[in-house]
Amino acid sequence: MKGTEFAIDVTGVTKRFDEKIVVNAIDLQVRRGEIYGFLGPNGSGKTTFIRMLCGLLTPDAGTGTCLGYDVRTQQADIKRHVGYMTQKFSYYEDLSIRENLDFIARIYAVPDRRAAVERSLVRLGLANRSHQLAGQLSGGWKQRLALAACLIHSPQLLLLDEPTAGVDPKARREFWDELHQLASDGLTVLITTHYMDEAERCHRLAYLAYGNLLARGTLAEVLASAALFTWRVTGPDLRTLATALRGRAGVEQVTAFGNTLHVSGHDAAMLEAAIASVRDARHTWQRIPAGLEDAFIGLMDSAKDNFA
Amino acid sequence: MSSPRLSLRRLWAIVLKEFIQMKRDRVTFGMMVGIPLMQLMMFGFAINSDPRHLPTAVHVADTGPFGRTLVQALRTSDYFEVVHEAESEADTQRLLQLGDVQFVVNIPVDFSRRLLRGERPVVLIEADASDPAATGPALSAVSKLANTVFNRDLAGPLARLHAKDGPVDFRIHAHYNPENITQFNVVPGLMGVVLTMTMVVITALAITRERERGTMENLLATPVRPFEVMVGKILPYIAVGYIQVTLILITAHFLFHVPMLGSLPLLYAVSLLFIAANLAVGITFSTLAQNQLQAVQLAFFFFLPSILLSGFMFPFRGMPHWAQNVGACLPNTHFLRIVRGILLKGNGLAEIAPELWPLLLFVVVAMTVGVKRYRQTLD
Ligand SMILES: Nc1ncnc2c1ncn2[C@@H]1O[C@H](COP(=O)(O)OP(=O)(O)OP(=O)(O)O)[C@@H](O)[C@H]1O
Ligand SMILES: [Mg+2]
Numbered sequence: 001m002k003g004t005e006f007a008i009d010v011t012g013v014t015k016r017f018d019e020k021i022v023v024n025a026i027d028l029q030v031r032r033g034e035i036y037g038f039l040g041p042n043g044s045g046k047t048t049f050i051r052m053l054c055g056l057l058t059p060d061a062g063t064g065t066c067l068g069y070d071v072r073t074q075q076a077d078i079k080r081h082v083g084y085m086t087q088k089f090s091y092y093e094d095l096s097i098r099e100n101l102d103f104i105a106r107i108y109a110v111p112d113r114r115a116a117v118e119r120s121l122v123r124l125g126l127a128n129r130s131h132q133l134a135g136q137l138s139g140g141w142k143q144r145l146a147l148a149a150c151l152i153h154s155p156q157l158l159l160l161d162e163p164t165a166g167v168d169p170k171a172r173r174e175f176w177d178e179l180h181q182l183a184s185d186g187l188t189v190l191i192t193t194h195y196m197d198e199a200e201r202c203h204r205l206a207y208l209a210y211g212n213l214l215a216r217g218t219l220a221e222v223l224a225s226a227a228l229f230t231w232r233v234t235g236p237d238l239r240t241l242a243t244a245l246r247g248r249a250g251v252e253q254v255t256a257f258g259n260t261l262h263v264s265g266h267d268a269a270m271l272e273a274a275i276a277s278v279r280d281a282r283h284t285w286q287r288i289p290a291g292l293e294d295a296f297i298g299l300m301d302s303a304k305d306n307f308a
Numbered sequence: 309m310s311s312p313r314l315s316l317r318r319l320w321a322i323v324l325k326e327f328i329q330m331k332r333d334r335v336t337f338g339m340m341v342g343i344p345l346m347q348l349m350m351f352g353f354a355i356n357s358d359p360r361h362l363p364t365a366v367h368v369a370d371t372g373p374f375g376r377t378l379v380q381a382l383r384t385s386d387y388f389e390v391v392h393e394a395e396s397e398a399d400t401q402r403l404l405q406l407g408d409v410q411f412v413v414n415i416p417v418d419f420s421r422r423l424l425r426g427e428r429p430v431v432l433i434e435a436d437a438s439d440p441a442a443t444g445p446a447l448s449a450v451s452k453l454a455n456t457v458f459n460r461d462l463a464g465p466l467a468r469l470h471a472k473d474g475p476v477d478f479r480i481h482a483h484y485n486p487e488n489i490t491q492f493n494v495v496p497g498l499m500g501v502v503l504t505m506t507m508v509v510i511t512a513l514a515i516t517r518e519r520e521r522g523t524m525e526n527l528l529a530t531p532v533r534p535f536e537v538m539v540g541k542i543l544p545y546i547a548v549g550y551i552q553v554t555l556i557l558i559t560a561h562f563l564f565h566v567p568m569l570g571s572l573p574l575l576y577a578v579s580l581l582f583i584a585a586n587l588a589v590g591i592t593f594s595t596l597a598q599n600q601l602q603a604v605q606l607a608f609f610f611f612l613p614s615i616l617l618s619g620f621m622f623p624f625r626g627m628p629h630w631a632q633n634v635g636a637c638l639p640n641t642h643f644l645r646i647v648r649g650i651l652l653k654g655n656g657l658a659e660i661a662p663e664l665w666p667l668l669l670f671v672v673v674a675m676t677v678g679v680k681r682y683r684q685t686l687d
Contacts, residue, residue: 054529079531090526094332095325106321107530133332 007032007157007188008053010064010071015048015057022048024211025062030190030204032156035183037202038192041300045211046192047087050159053190054084067156080108083150087161087192089142093135097126097145100134101152108153116152124148139166147175151182158182160191164198176201196293207296209303219292226295229271230264235283248274253297264294266302318532322540326514330544336510344502344552348495348559362410362446365392365403372420374458378431378476381457382413387446400434410436411446423458428477435480450478495560496647497620500640502556503579504586504614507549511590512603514541515682520599534682538675542587549583550576560651569654578646578660581667585639588674595681614640639670 008030015023023045030036038046051057053066055075063070069077091100101120105113121127124144134145143163150158164172176198179189183203191202199205199219206216215225233241238261242254245263250270255262265271279285290298330337364382368375382388391409394400400412414432416422422429435447458475515537518524527537553576560566589610597603615621617635624635635641642663649655649663 056525056528076531079529082529084526084529086522086525086529088522088525090522090524092325092329092523093521094329099325099328103321103325104530106324107318107532109315109317 005032006030006065007034008036008064008066008190010053010062010066013049013052013059013062013064013071015045015052016060022211023052023059026208026211026213028206028213028216030188032188033183033186034203035179035189035191035201037199037205038190038208039194039199039205039296040192040208044208046208047161049208050084050161050190050192053078054082054159055079056084080153081156082159083153083155083157084159085146085150085161085163087165089134089146091134091142091146091149094133096131096133097121097137098130100145101149104149105152110153120148120152140168140171143167143175144171147178156186156188158187158189158191160189162192162194164193164195172198196291196296199292207299209300212303214299214303215295223290223292223295226290226298227266228264228290228295228298229266229268230262230288230290230294231271231275232286232288233261233263233283234259237282241278241283244278245274248277250274252301253294255294255297262288262291262294264290264298266298314533314535315531319536319540322532322537323543326541326544330548340506340510340548340552341555343506344498344555345559347498347502347505348556348563360386360446361389362387363391363408364388364411364413365394365400365409366390366413366415367394367397367400368415369417370415370419371417372423374420374423375415378415378419378457379413381453385449385453387449388413404434404436423475426475428475430477430479433478433480447480450480494620495556495564495566496651497618497644499553499556499560499579499647500582500618500643501615501620502552503549503583503643504640505611506552507545507583507586508590508593508610509604509607510548511541511545511587512593512597512607513590513600515591515594516597516600516603534679538591538678538682541591542584545587546580546583549579549587553579553583566651568651570650570656574657574660575647575650578643578650578664578667581664581671582639582643582646585667585671585674588671588678589639592674592678592681595678614638617641618644620644636666637670639667642666 006029008028010029011027012025013023013028014021014025026049028049038049040046048057052059053071055071055078059072063072065071066078067081069075069081071078092103095103098117098121101117102113105117110116118127121130124147126141126145126148134142137145143166147160147163150160164175167175172195179191180201183189191198193199202219204216204218205222207214207222215222217225235241238256238259242256242261245251245254250265250267250272251263251274252265253262255264263271263275265274275285366379366382368379379390383390388411392403394403394412397414400409400414403409404412412434414434416429416431419429419431433447433450515524518527557568557572557575561568590607593606593610594603597606613634617631618624618638618640619635620640624632624641646655646660646663649660653659
């Protein structure tokens with residue numbers, strides 16, 4: 001391991017597919033032992049960026065290091081120390097759980113392979129179904145197998161591409177507990193997700209849209225940078241109210257949450273003016289701190305104006 | 309790059325994985341044993357079987373009775389089915405050329421008269437021998453026919469006309485393919501054909517399958533190197549190739565009684581080179597193809613000339629020059645000669661050497677292209 005503070009330290013990373021810029025000059029620093037959340041709408045370039053980090057794609061521009069190795073020239077070294085979990089399940093469906101783990105362990109030349117496979121089966125609770133074919137596993141179990149497989153060579157950096165898509169809440173929570181455990185042991189994790197509760201469990205976040213990094217930092221920093229003001233309203237006939245609010249100057253988002261409505265905008269004064277124009281006694285209005293989801297949707301909407 | 313060397317451990321990991329996958333894929337596994345057997349039965353027996361009722365045209369210029377007797381004899385024989393009585397010679401030539409008939413029997417003008425005079429008149433049998441395996445048995449039946457057909461007619465005082473070699477002189481003129489391919493030629497040739505077909509197809513799928521199922525992304529993210537993937541995927545199928553070779557040899561010996569004059573260990577050793585050549589082609593194809601269907605199509609693209617231009621289907625020397633040149637580039641052409649040489653002529657290493665180095669060259673070239681084409685990244 002080369003002694004740098006950052007597990008990932010890249011600047012200006014760019015990728016084009018047929019002249020279409022998919023990842024646009026992204027700078028990213030991830031500290032060792034940190035869980036770094038990577039968020040963004042579909043097609044924003046998250047997977048493409050991760051593939052460049054682990055040497056699967058060559059960046060068109062940009063420089064930097066991953067675990068101290070140059071991302072452009074030392075891809076072979078990076079591969080040995082990185083665990084990459086692809087977005088789509090990419091282990092062998094016609095191999096059993098144990099055979100898959102064994103294969104990966106052999107490829108990475110894991111010392112004391114048998115024991116390592118056994119340990120990872122036990123830790124992930126897969127020991128009693130180790131002979132089941134991977135293709136017969138349910139989605140959630142496939143995810144667990146994939147995590148077990150990409151941890152088997154004790155990597156220093158985990159790149160997880162939507163590891164919890166389609167996983168039930170309890171399993172997700174366990175998964176995150178496990179991640180925090182690994183991180184406290186010094187493992188660095190870069191994880192993409194579409195779940196806001198997971199984003200909140202990350203040490204740091206980055207938000208990507210249309211290939212551009214729109215915000216990054218801790219949860220509080222991202223929220224602050226979004227500079228979004230949100231009101232919550234409760235009362236009767238919220239649908240009519242929502243219709244009345246939409247399209248008014250200063251109102252950027254109107255979202256229904258069960259029996260409440262969230263109304264947000266970037267300009268506090270204009271937002272309040274808009275609210276005042278529809279306000280009546282039947283409804284209760286309350287200022288609340290903007291949520292991460294509101295913040296991201298706000299970022300995405302403004303990004304659309306800038307880049308689309 | 310800090311691990312540019314081949315790692316036997318990683319190579320072995322791939323080999324084991326391929327074996328497990330092979331074991332799980334029952335259909336393909338069945339194919340690997342089924343195809344050689346099926347082809348042996350089809351090609352072997354199609355040729356071994358004694359084709360009868362072959363369409364025949366007769367052109368009878370004779371006005372006497374014996375011409376008709378001969379035609380009648382042909383009609384009652386199993387081998388010939390007289391489908392046409394031609395008016396002119398041009399007529400018969402056309403039928404032959406179109407492939408409408410396999411034989412034309414020409415009975416000359418003064419056939420009866422000359423027969424009675426004991427002059428052994430000539431009956432010309434023209435055969436479409438482009439598939440000599442089909443015409444062979446029929447033609448040998450003709451000579452037997454000649455001795456017996458006029459037994460009844462040439463009784464009593466005419467019995468003196470029974471010449472030692474029959475009262476009629478049958479002349480056979482084989483058209484289109486003067487070279488005789490016998491089943492001894494075909495069955496050893498099948499070895500190359502079967503190996504080409506299965507080895508290329510199955511390995512052509514090997515890497516495309518990984519790409520199609522998405523497992524390639526994972527494999528690429530590991531430290532495993534292209535050469536290790538290639539060789540690791542090839543090795544298990546060499547074992548399969550040897551199973552096929554053995555199957556074919558057993559069948560050739562016990563079912564078709566193909567002579568085996570040369571050294572079998574030599575044959576097995578040379579087979580390794582040929583199997584490797586086909587596997588390398590398959591692997592190269594799988595790096596070119598986008599999906600499994602394309603891989604199979606590419607494999608077929610290679611398979612056709614390997615059958616048609618290698619000397620398996622048509623005599624190599626009978627092919628036009630360009631076809632011979634193409635054929636010379638195909639591993640099957642050389643392997644065919646080696647197998648036939650070893651089995652039928654008892655050739656040793658010295659005799660087959662001129663066919664060995666083209667094979668070797670082919671393996672090296674195909675492997676190099678394959679490894680070069682194997683993309684180490686996804687772009
Ligand atoms: N190999 C490729 N060739 C061409 N275009 C590609 C390729 N891979 C990705 N793209 C394009 O790049 C863009 C970003 O894709 P990417 O998979 O990185 O998005 P993502 O952020 O991971 O999305 P999601 O949340 O849906 O997984 C998309 O528009 C996609 O169509
Ligand atoms: Mg993605």
